[in-house]
Amino acid sequence: MTTVVWAEGSLHDPGEPLITALDHGVTVGDGIFETMAVRDGRVFALTRHLARMAYGADRLGIGPVDADAIHGAVDEVMEAGQGTLTRLRVTVTSGTGPMGSARGDGPHSLLVTGVDAPRPRTCHAVRSPWRRNERGALTGVKSTSYAENAVMVAYAREHGADEAILANTQGHLCEGTASNVILERDGEIVTPPLASGCLAGITRGLALEWGAAAGIPVRAAAPGELTMSVLDEVLAGDTHLAVTSSTRGVQHVASLDGKALEPGTMLRRLAAQFELRAEQEPDPGLPRSK
Numbered sequence: 444m445t446t447v448v449w450a451e452g453s454l455h456d457p458g459e460p461l462i463t464a465l466d467h468g469v470t471v472g473d474g475i476f477e478t479m480a481v482r483d484g485r486v487f488a489l490t491r492h493l494a495r496m497a498y499g500a501d502r503l504g505i506g507p508v509d510a511d512a513i514h515g516a517v518d519e520v521m522e523a524g525q526g527t528l529t530r531l532r533v534t535v536t537s538g539t540g541p542m543g544s545a546r547g548d549g550p551h552s553l554l555v556t557g558v559d560a561p562r563p564r565t566c567h568a569v570r571s572p573w574r575r576n577e578r579g580a581l582t583g584v585k586s587t588s589y590a591e592n593a594v595m596v597a598y599a600r601e602h603g604a605d606e607a608i609l610a611n612t613q614g615h616l617c618e619g620t621a622s623n624v625i626l627e628r629d630g631e632i633v634t635p636p637l638a639s640g641c642l643a644g645i646t647r648g649l650a651l652e653w654g655a656a657a658g659i660p661v662r663a664a665a666p667g668e669l670t671m672s673v674l675d676e677v678l679a680g681d682t683h684l685a686v687t688s689s690t691r692g693v694q695h696v697a698s699l700d701g702k703a704l705e706p707g708t709m710l711r712r713l714a715a716q717f718e719l720r721a722e723q724e725p726d727p728g729l730p731r732s733k
Contacts, residue, residue, distance in 0.1 A: 447523045447557040449516045454523055468536025471544055472588035474552075475499040475508075480562070480689045484526050485725040486517060487689070491645050494729055496535065499584045505537040505551065507631055514556040528557040530690060535585065562692050567600045567698045568619065568684075570674060571595050571609035575617045577640025585642060585703040592620040603701060606686065608674065611640045616669040622686035623647040625693070626673060627707030631660040634687075638666040646687040646717070652730060653720045654713045661713065674699065683707025685714070693717045 446457040467473035470591035477492040493510055500508045513533055538549035558632060573595060581588060595607040599620070601645065610623055611617045618624055618641035622649075625634040625647070632654065636642050676682035677699055684696040684704060693714035695706040720727075 445524060445559040446618060447520045448576070449520050449555040451553065455521060460560060461554070462552065465539045465542070465721055466536055467511075467538065467540040467600075468534070468552060468587055470540070470542065472586065472590070473503070473540070473546065474534060474536030474587040475503060475505075475585055476532055477585060478689055479531045479533070479668075480692075481521075481530060481557075482721060482725060484521075486531055487650070487721060488502045488639055488645050488727055489517065490726050490728060491648070492533070492689075493684055495585065495643065495645065496533065502581075502584050503537070503586070503704065504536075505546070508535050508551065509553070510703060510713045512553060513555070516553065520557040521554050524557050524559075527558050527559045529562065530704040531555065531557045533580065533672050536587065541639070557604050560663070561696070563605070565606040566606055566610050566622075566686050566691065566694050568606045568686070568696050569604040569696060569700050570618065570671070571598065571607040571620075573616075575609050575611045575640045577613070577617070577638070579640075582640050583637065586616075587595050602684045604698070606696075610700075613667070615639050615667055615668055616671055617675055619686055619688075622688040622691060624690055625650065625685045625687055625710070626677070627683040627685075627710045628676070628681075631662065632647055632709055633664045633669065635669055636663045636666055639669075645666065646692060648690055648730065649720070649727060650687055650693055650713060650717050652671040653716055657716045658710075659709060659713055659716065664689055677704065680704055680705065685710045694723070 450461045480487045534554045536552040540547035547602040599607040606619045618637045677684045
């Protein structure tokens with residue numbers, strides 16, 4: 444596998460130690476990250492990913508990210524990858540800090556990594572026994588404090604799956620560990636609202652925008668509209684399930700809790716529309732405010 448690493452101003456060997464033991468990204472998970480797909484040699488939706496990273500930095504209170512530095516690092520990584528890369532990750536931490544939760548005064552640490560990992564071809568999901576806290580301090584932030592998700596992915600793999608779908612504390616359908624969920628139900632496509640505590644996924648947002656523009660009935664559900672019992676409808680075959688993420692696009696869930704699922708006709712149309720528009724618009728601008 445090809446791996447390209449950029450850190451603190453230059454490219455490095457993938458095995459080279461780079462982060463100090465006192466970096467708060469290591470000691471307390473105090474940072475943010477974005478994972479982006481590379482399509483036809485270009486980083487997809489970079490503008491939207493960096494806008495979400497800026498939002499995350501503001502929510503964490505770690506100060507503004509240096510967008511120019513990130514653009515430069517991304518360009519260097521892409522050039523070094525020589526057209527082989529399929530995925531990029533940008534990580535920003537609050538930098539060096541004391542041994543405790545309080546931050547230091549150091550500048551951010553910035554890392555950009557590119558790999559040629561294959562795109563996930565299928566999604567097999569299970570219901571998670573844990574819940575997302577929709578009122579937590581990090582709700583809606585793509586934080587490096589990801590151990591909770593790692594536990595749930597391990598649970599999914601132990602049960603023959605690669606993704607876990609979870610509720611929020613109120614029992615409402617929320618998201619997957621690394622994806623948003625989307626349903627074909629009663630003649631329309633719906634996805635949990637941001638009020639559920641789910642991440643504002645880039646692919647989720649584009650699927651809503653591009654689907655609506657193509658005349659597909661797609662919307663964010665009202666708060667509380669989708670409970671976890673909707674997954675029983677999926678198992679019964681009355682509702683269809685897909686996930687959205689930067690690496691998956693809009694992808695049919697092939698099985699849930701070990702039971703094979705049929706794809707929804709409207710979800711297949713939405714997936715095709717997303718791929719078409721993504722090819723036409725490699726860096727779609729930010730959505731217009733209403």
